[in-house]
Amino acid sequence: MNTMFQWFLALAGALGGLAVGAGAFASHALKAQLSDRALEIFETGSRYQMYHALALVLVALLVQQSAQTGGDSLWLNVAGFAFIVGIVLFSGSLYALSLSGIKILGAITPLGGVAFIVGWSCVAIAALTANQAR
DSSP: OOHHHHHHHHHHHHHHHHHHHHHHHHHHTSTTTSOHHHHHHHHHHHHHHHHHHHHHHHHHHHHHHHHHTTOOOHHHHHHHHHHHHHIIIIIHHHHHHHHHOOGGGGGTHHHHHHHHHHHHHHHHHHHHHTTTTO
16 A cells, blocks of 8 residues: 555645534633634634644555555655645644634744645646646
């Protein structure tokens, strides 16, 4: 079995589960502790974490398919790492911002957004170059 497939799929499962936990934590434990705006920021982090955990599942499956057909998975691997970095920077900074109120943490969030865009762009490049690798 392809190592990157296993690694991406395991991380997708962990990050997806953590997104569910973060959302539940925000809805129950943080609701009385945070302002409506801070809660909204936290929930945005959780939502984007889930979106990109699911994207990581997609990448893992595509990496596995590529390995089975003898294709090149370089762009898919870059996409997977970009999604992971995006989750850490985007969602992580939103969690930290909402919990701490330190506004400068919001400056990190766009870097995570750029990582997400890079990841999706790499998925597109992988699709467009899939037949050229063979």
